[in-house]
Amino acid sequence: MASDPMSFKGVILRSSEFKDKDRLVKVITPDRGVVEFCAKGTGKQGSRFSFISMPYMLCDIVITESHGFYYLKDASIIESNAEIMKDLDAMMTASHMASCLIDCATADVSRELYELAVYAFYSLSVNIEKARLIYSAFNWRLLVLLGFASEYDRCTSCGEKIDEKSENKYKIKLGGGYVICSKCISSGYKTDGYRFLPARVMISLNYFASMPLNQIFSVRCDSKLQADLCDYTREFLSVMFEKDYKDPFSSLSYPPVLGIK
C-alpha cells in the first residue's frame, strides 16, 4: 500500500530518462536533503508533468512512497529559472552547482544547502552574464556551509589583520584557513598546495562567506578578479571534494562539436 503523500518545495538538480516513458528526478529539499523520485509517464504526449524534465526549476512537489521508491503525485512550478538553458556558460555553471549539491547530499545542513540552491539558480537565471561570479560565490559559500572554508581574517604567523588595500600577495593554503602575509613570507618556502592571492581576492571570498545570500550573487567586479575567484574556488573545491573539477568556462572543456576537426 502506498504511504501518505509528502509535500515539499524542491529545486530540480537532475532529470534523466528512465525506462520508456518515465523520468528519474533528483531534487534538493529544505528538510530531506536530496530526494530522488520517479515521475511516471512524463515522456508520453500530453503528460501533465512533462515540465519535470527541465532542470533547475523550483517546484512544489508531492510524492508517495511505495516499496521503498518514491513516485511523483503532483507538482507545480514556483520559479522556472528558464533563462539558464539559453546560455552555455550559465548551463555549465548550473550543471556544476547541481553535481556539487548531489555530491554533498548527505550533509546535515540540508536547509542551508537548499537555500543556497534557490538563490544561486534564481540569480543565475536573471543574471546569466554573471555566470562566472555566481560560480565562484556558490563554490565558496558551499565550502563555508560544509565547514571546509572560513573567512580570511589575519596572518596565521604574525596575527596582523588582512590589509585590503595592500598591493602585496598573501600566501594561502589550498584546503585550509592558513594565510601568510608578505612580511612573513621568507625566501625558500615550499609552494606545493599553496597559492598567492591579492588581498582583494580574499576580501571578495570573505564577502561570499559572510553576506546574506540575496547579496553574494549580485556583486560586480572586473574580469581579472572574476578569473582569480573562479580558479581559486575551483581548486579549493577540488582539494576538499577530492575531485578534479574542470574549468567550466575554458573552451577546452566544452563538448566537441561533431563534424568539426
Ligand SMILES: [Zn+2]
Ligand atoms: Zn604575517
